[in-house]
Amino acid sequence: MAPRVLLVRHGDEAADDRVITWLAANGYEAVTRKPFAGDRLDDVGEVAASVIYGGLFDVFETAKYPFLLEEDHWIAQCLEKGIPLLGICQGCQQIAYHLGAWAGAPEREFFEFGYYPVEPSEEAGEFLQAPLVVTQAHYHTFDLPAGAVRLAGNSEYPNQAFRYGENVFGFQFHAEVTPAGFRRWQDSKAHVYGRPGVQDMQTQNRLMAAHDAAQARWFNGFLDSFLGQAA
Template structure:
């Protein structure tokens, strides 16, 4: 039986991201789950890891969105079981918030929407050897949970990545999104081009054409460490 990795998604968009493709190509069984649509999140000994994707939900709005409580129970399950867990954007914020860290928009109102450089934190060169441009689409930031290792920062948001222990990672950015996937974000009526810090569509396209290949290569290496190939 293939090792099952539960992918907790927050939309009905196609699963054409780099995490899904990597898992399929390397011997895992990616299991898509949508708690927001009432789907149960697997939490048993057949689960070998989890990924919490980004989304549009405020991580602290558990009364408004009770399904978030199911996702928090899933995060607890993964961490207690000692299996790999990756939180991306909202997912990273959920891991941080569950462990007591503040999550929310900065007082400046600044957004990151486009392609921005991030920089390795001191002592985190094993995670990010050198600065790299990554895809971003968020306006909430996070503080580091107690006991977490700071891994990366950007000019606008100081906490771009963290690690808890050896198997739990939070990434504020979207290295998993392909250019096709990001085009869906760019084309949304709610796309935040007019917000402070956001890049124009033209600037986003220019920077992604220059930097996405390097982002994809870095992310593949990261996934190979977190979910080592089985084939």
């Protein structure tokens, strides 16, 4: 039986990102749940790993979005059972928030939407050995949870990636997003152009062409390690 990976999504975007592609290429079964649309997480059964994707929901607004409490319970289960867990953007903030850290909008707005460099921390080791330009789409951030190891950051957002324990990771950036996916974002997020920090479309396209291949190689290598061990 193929190992199953639970994908927790916060929107209805096409399932063509690099996580989906990696799972299909490596013989895994992707099980998608959308709690925001009423899907449950308590009937999933055994899984080898889980990925919580990004989204537009403020992670602290659990009264407004009760499904976030179910996702928080899922995070707790993963931690308790030692299930490898990756949180991306909102998912990253959810893990940090679950671990007791603050998450939300910084006092000074700086919207990373485009392709921005992140640099490895002193503790990054083999996770990231050199600066990397990655896909970004956020203006919220998080504090590093107690007990977590900071892996990457940049001047505007020092916390861009962390590890908690041996098999729980949070990425503020979107290395999973392909050029096709980002072009959809350029259309759906047209209203954010002009906000502080947002790159213009010409700059985004130029940086995408220059850096996406390296980002893909890095992320696929990360998945080889993260999900390869989960099998």
